[in-house]
Amino acid sequence: MQSNFRILIFFIFLTMPALGQLDDFKWQKADISYEKQIHYNKRNYSFESDNAGEFLSKSLANAYWFFISDVDGDNCPFRPTCSAFLIQSAKETNILQASLMFFDRFTRDMNIATRHDHYPRVSAGYLYDPPQNYTLNQGKIKYLPPEFIVEDE
Amino acid sequence: MRNLLIVIFLIPFSVYPQLSSFDFHSPENIKLFADHLFCEGDYLRAIEQYGLLKDHSVNDTTDFKMMLGYSKLGLYKESNKYFNGIDDKSNFYSDAYLLSLKNELLLEPKLIIASNVQSLDSIQLKSYRRITTISMLYEAELNIIREDFISPFDEDERNAVASFYDFKVDPNYKSPALAGTLSAIIPGSGKMYVGEWGDGVTALVVTSLFAFLAYDNFRTDHTTRAWIFSGLGAFFYTGNIYGSIASAQIFNAKIEFEFNDGLNLFLEQNNYFLPVYDFCK
Numbered sequence: 001m002q003s004n005f006r007i008l009i010f011f012i013f014l015t016m017p018a019l020g021q022l023d024d025f026k027w028q029k030a031d032i033s034y035e036k037q038i039h040y041n042k043r044n045y046s047f048e049s050d051n052a053g054e055f056l057s058k059s060l061a062n063a064y065w066f067f068i069s070d071v072d073g074d075n076c077p078f079r080p081t082c083s084a085f086l087i088q089s090a091k092e093t094n095i096l097q098a099s100l101m102f103f104d105r106f107t108r109d110m111n112i113a114t115r116h117d118h119y120p121r122v123s124a125g126y127l128y129d130p131p132q133n134y135t136l137n138q139g140k141i142k143y144l145p146p147e148f149i150v151e152d153e
Numbered sequence: 154m155r156n157l158l159i160v161i162f163l164i165p166f167s168v169y170p171q172l173s174s175f176d177f178h179s180p181e182n183i184k185l186f187a188d189h190l191f192c193e194g195d196y197l198r199a200i201e202q203y204g205l206l207k208d209h210s211v212n213d214t215t216d217f218k219m220m221l222g223y224s225k226l227g228l229y230k231e232s233n234k235y236f237n238g239i240d241d242k243s244n245f246y247s248d249a250y251l252l253s254l255k256n257e258l259l260l261e262p263k264l265i266i267a268s269n270v271q272s273l274d275s276i277q278l279k280s281y282r283r284i285t286t287i288s289m290l291y292e293a294e295l296n297i298i299r300e301d302f303i304s305p306f307d308e309d310e311r312n313a314v315a316s317f318y319d320f321k322v323d324p325n326y327k328s329p330a331l332a333g334t335l336s337a338i339i340p341g342s343g344k345m346y347v348g349e350w351g352d353g354v355t356a357l358v359v360t361s362l363f364a365f366l367a368y369d370n371f372r373t374d375h376t377t378r379a380w381i382f383s384g385l386g387a388f389f390y391t392g393n394i395y396g397s398i399a400s401a402q403i404f405n406a407k408i409e410f411e412f413n414d415g416l417n418l419f420l421e422q423n424n425y426f427l428p429v430y431d432f433c434k
Contacts, residue, residue: 103391107355107392111352133406134399
């Protein structure tokens with residue numbers, strides 16, 4: 001009786017590892033990609049725009065992407081990147097104001113000493129610096145402390 | 154034989170729970186369960202259970218607990234709906250009134266206008282005075298002297314309250330116009346005035362560099378390059394003036410944010426000056 005019981009237990013345990021292999025999904029090596037997602041592959045190089053100012057800023061940004069960013073790589077520490085900042089600034093304001101915002105951003109980009117403690121970060125680690133804070137419209141400013149983590153776009 | 158006896162002994166245990174006439178859904182038991190959930194901090198389910206009592210044995214305590222539960226869940230509008238249902242002769246009316254003031258302040262931070270203070274006892278009146286006084290900080294301007302402002306508060310609260318008052322009276326904002334003017338005179342100085350020393354020094358170096366390159370190229374008759382550097386230098390110069398104005402605005406937004414953050418934290422820590430209600434002793 002006892003030996004039968006042991007055989008029964010043995011068969012019950014035997015089915016457990018076998019069952020794991022029986023389904024459609026077989027245990028095998030996983031194809032995981034460790035490549036970093038690079039957003040500039042998804043850039044929109046079109047010249048579509050609603051007005052002349054936006055067309056001009058888009059042309060400048062396309063040229064900047066083509067001649068500088070694509071060659072240099074994904075090295076802008078900010079989100080939105082400087083070129084995207086120019087385009088978004090032109091949409092928020094006008095081409096002249098957007099140019100001033102862009103040159104101010106460029107100056108801040110060159111400051112490698114203190115920028116890291118100054119801006120909140122997006123979850124991917126980049127410094128978050130939206131153009132809405134620089135339109136000179138106090139009501140549009142959304143201050144976020146540097147400790148804040150913003151969801152990535 | 155022994156195994157058979159154990160099985161026979163265990164059978165009544167499974168049968169007994171089905172035979173009992175215990176009524177889990179009697180109002181008394183629902184209330185007991187709701188009280189238990191409330192004490193466990195499961196306010197949403199407690200409110201749901203109290204809601205089942207509505208036609209049976211509802212009283213002002215359950216109404217107040219539902220109001221308190223909604224407030225603790227951050228559903229201040231729903232909480233205040235229950236205040237309207239509490240009779241002004243109820244023992245909990247004054248507490249509910251104070252809680253409704255807290256809810257109002259959390260729904261929309263603004264000055265609380267005095268009303269319904271007759272029913273408050275001395276402790277409740279003190280809470281009321283503190284919450285109405287602190288609500289003055291949400292006004293654009295303070296029309297009260299410092300001593301009168303801090304007088305309703307306890308000794309240990311006065312330092313914090315005085316610092317909020319001082320900020321409101323003199324908020325230490327930076328002038329965007331001054332920041333822009335300073336950067337127009339010396340590039341980067343407006344950023345330094347706002348406290349952005351790194352950006353200020355960078356702006357000074359970059360603008361000076363392009364100015365020098367433009368000057369040097371004009372001097373040596375390389376006019377094309379000279380104009381390119383002049384243009385870039387001009388953009389960096391005006392961009393810095395613009396950026397200094399924007400930085401002053403962001404600085405002001407930052408101290409405003411820190412003030413509101415500090416005030417909210419202070420109010421949270423002091424439970425908006427309301428008594429701590431313990432229904433779970």
